[in-house]
Amino acid sequence: MSAMSSVALGISAVLLLMAAISLAGARWVEHEVPPLGHFIEVEGVRLHYVEAGVGPTVILLHGASANLRDMASSLMGPLSQHHRVIAFDRPGYGYSERPDRDWPNPARLADLVITAAERLGAERPVLVGHSWSGSVVMAGLLTQGARLRGGVLLSGVAGHWAGSVGWTYDVGGLPVIGPLFAHTLVFPAGMVLMPGMVQAVTAPNPVPPRYLNHIGARLALRPRTFRHNVTDMSRLNEYMQSLSTRYARIDRPLLVIHGEADELVPFWNHGQRLQAVVRDVQFSLIPDAGHAPHHTHTDAVVSAVETFAASLER
Numbered sequence: 001m002s003a004m005s006s007v008a009l010g011i012s013a014v015l016l017l018m019a020a021i022s023l024a025g026a027r028w029v030e031h032e033v034p035p036l037g038h039f040i041e042v043e044g045v046r047l048h049y050v051e052a053g054v055g056p057t058v059i060l061l062h063g064a065s066a067n068l069r070d071m072a073s074s075l076m077g078p079l080s081q082h083h084r085v086i087a088f089d090r091p092g093y094g095y096s097e098r099p100d101r102d103w104p105n106p107a108r109l110a111d112l113v114i115t116a117a118e119r120l121g122a123e124r125p126v127l128v129g130h131s132w133s134g135s136v137v138m139a140g141l142l143t144q145g146a147r148l149r150g151g152v153l154l155s156g157v158a159g160h161w162a163g164s165v166g167w168t169y170d171v172g173g174l175p176v177i178g179p180l181f182a183h184t185l186v187f188p189a190g191m192v193l194m195p196g197m198v199q200a201v202t203a204p205n206p207v208p209p210r211y212l213n214h215i216g217a218r219l220a221l222r223p224r225t226f227r228h229n230v231t232d233m234s235r236l237n238e239y240m241q242s243l244s245t246r247y248a249r250i251d252r253p254l255l256v257i258h259g260e261a262d263e264l265v266p267f268w269n270h271g272q273r274l275q276a277v278v279r280d281v282q283f284s285l286i287p288d289a290g291h292a293p294h295h296t297h298t299d300a301v302v303s304a305v306e307t308f309a310a311s312l313e314r
Contacts (some may be wrong), residue, residue, distance in 0.1 A: 002224045008010075009147045015180070015184050018182050018184035018185065019183050019186060020189070021187065021188055022183055022184060022186065022187040022223055022306065024053035025145070025187040025188070025191070025221065026221070026223065026307075027224040029218045029219055029221065029222065030219075030222075031270070032218075033069075033216040033218065033219055035048055035094075035095045035187065036048075036050050036068070036069065036072065036221040037049050037050030037051070037068075038051075039095075040116050040119060040120065042112050042115050042116045042119070043115070044153060045097060045098070045099070045104070045112060046096065046097040046100070047088055047089055047091070047096045047097075047112065047113070047116055048074075048088070048094055048096045049069065049086055049087060049089070049096035049116065050068060050069065050076070050086070050087050051085060051086040051087070051120070052076055052077070052080035052081050052084075052085055053079070053080025053081065053082070053084050053085050054083075054084050054148070055082050055083045055084050056083055056084065056125075056126070056309060056312075056313065057083065057084045057085075057086065057117060057123070057124070057125035057126070058079055058083045058084070058085050058086075058125060058128060058305065058309065059085075059086050059087075059113055059114075059117055059122075059125045059126070059127050059128065060072070060075060060076065060079075060086070060087040060088075060127045060128050060130075061083060061087075061088060061090065061099070061109075061113065061127070061129045061130065061133035061137075062087075062089075062090065062093070062130055062131075062133060063129075063130040063131025063132040063133055063155075063313050064092065064131055064132040064229055064232065064233055065092065065217075065220040065229050066095030066130075066131075066215065066220065067089050067093050067095075067137070067215070067216050067219050067220075068087040068088060068094055068133045069094070069214065069215050069216040070130070070215040070294075071087045071128075071130065071294070072087045072311040073214040073215060074107055074214075074294040074295050074298055074301075075128075075294050075298070075301065075302060075305075077241075078298065078299075078302045079302060079305060079306070082306060083306075083309065084122055086114070086117055086120065086125070086167065088116065088123060088298070090104070090109060090113070090133070090225070091104045091109070091228075092104075092225060092228030092229075092232075093219070093220075093229075094219060096127050098228060103231060103232075103235060103254075104131075105139070105239060106135040106136045106138070106140075106236075106239065106243070107139040107140070107142070107143045107144075107236070109133075109136045109139075110127065110136050110137075110139050110140030110143065110144050110228070111140075111143070111144060113127075113136075113141065114127070114144055114147050114148070118147075118170065118245065124147060124148060124149045125148065125149065126150050126151065126152060126194075126305075126308070126309050126312065127140050127148055127150075127151045127152070128151075128152040128154055128305065129143075129151070129152070129154065129156050130151060130154040130155055130156065130157055130294065131154075131156060131157060131264075131265055131291065132157055132232065132233070133153070133156065133157075133239060134153045134154070134156020134157040134158050134270065135157050135158070135236060135239070135243070136266075136283050137151040137152065137153055137156060137254075138151070138153075138156075138158050138243060138244075138247070138250075139243060141250045141252050141254060142246055142247070142249060142250055145250065145251055146250045147254055149252070149253075149309075149312045150252050150253040150254065150255065150308065150309075150312050151252065151253075151254050152254075152255045152256075152257060152305055152308065153254065153256045153258070153270070153271065154257050154258075154293070154294060154301065155257070155258055155259060155260075155262055155264075155265050155291050155292070155293065155306070156256070156265070156270065156271075157236065157240065157255040157265055157270055158240070158244070158256075158270045158271065158273075158274055159240060159244055159269050159270050159273060160237050160238075160241045160244065161269060161298070163238060165233050165237075167231075168186075169229075169230050169233050169234060172226060172227065172229075172230035173230050173234050177234040178227070178229065178230065181221045181224040182224075182226045182227050182230075183239070183280065184249075186221055186223065186226045187221045187222070187223070190220075190221040191218070191221065194212065194217060194218070194221075195207075195212065198211065198212065198217065199292070200263075200264065200291075201264065201291050202291070202292050202294050202295065202296055203261070203263070203269065203289055203290045203291075204261050204288060204290055205288070205289065205290060205296040205297075208295050208296065209223035215295075242292050247274065247278050248277050248278075248279075250278050250279065250280075251279065252280070253280045253281075253282070253308070253311075253312060254274070254278055254280065254281045254282070255281075255282045255283075255284065255304065255305070256271040256274060256281060256282070256283045256284070257284045257286070257293065257301055257304050257310040258270075258271045258283070258284075258285055258286070258293075259286050259289030259290045259291060259292075259297070259307070260285050260286065260287050260288070260289065261287075261288060261289060261290050262289070262291045263290070263291075263293060264291040267285065271283065282308065284292065284300075286300050286301070296301070
């Protein structure tokens with residue numbers, strides 16, 4: 001056997017071992033972080049959701065690399081004191097299914113969750129979207145406005161941007177290498193690096209106690225979930241370039257809640273610009289807050305959402 005053949009066999013063995021670790025890790029994570037709620041099928045898509053409370057409906061949608069626990073562990077409890085609150089896993093995240101052939105773009109996602117809420121007896125909700133799901137709020141206000149009372153961007157994406165969103169997405173989007181990366185390296189590397197990486201999400205505030213456990217963050221390390229996240233992130237920028245040209249047509253109220261220190265989705269690019277194009281937009285800026293104000297400044301976020309929702313009932 002040549003030296004080159006020996007090296008190739010060695011690399012193959014290592015990759016197979018890492019793939020086995022990733023597969024076992026995904027099963028372990030699902031055992032440790034099981035589904036929280038119920039399931040409803042809408043247009044062939046099985047959605048996982050949790051709900052609490054009674055009153056006017058508020059829908060909560062999580063951002064990239066997340067699942068419904070992110071919103072349920074922070075906002076659902078306090079908001080459910082005066083509202084019916086429904087949090088969904090986006091298709092391909094947590095425990096919501098996603099057809100491999102499908103990219104559920106933000107407008108389709110808005111239709112899916114609003115339809116699911118209507119089947120659960122919840123009419124004309126306020127749609128709250130964190131980070132990536134800010135796009136769902138904006139698309140929903142444009143395409144499903146008659147079915148919504150209003151929308152809330154929570155550190156939400158509303159514009160497009162220039163440059164990369166991160167090296168993991170760049171590598172994950174490569175042909176051949178991307179799937180290999182997802183099925184071998186993402187889980188073991190993520191288990192080691194994730195505690196440090198989440199500091200960028202809560203900065204400039206410290207990471208709250210047991211934050212990773214509360215939000216079920218390790219579900220994002222499953223190979224298929226990682227690949228869905230890469231697809232969603234890589235397609236969003238172009239989608240937003242087209243969507244944002246139509247914002248002047250929005251006729252439903254919009255609330256923008258944003259941390260002034262958010263460097264991941266900066267306010268100047270995703271919130272401030274809306275003032276010139278959206279007719280009925282309000283702003284709630286939270287000083288010294290970063291990209292996760294629902295965890296670091298929960299009371300301020302809840303107060304802003306409740307005040308906004310109450311104004312829609314008048």
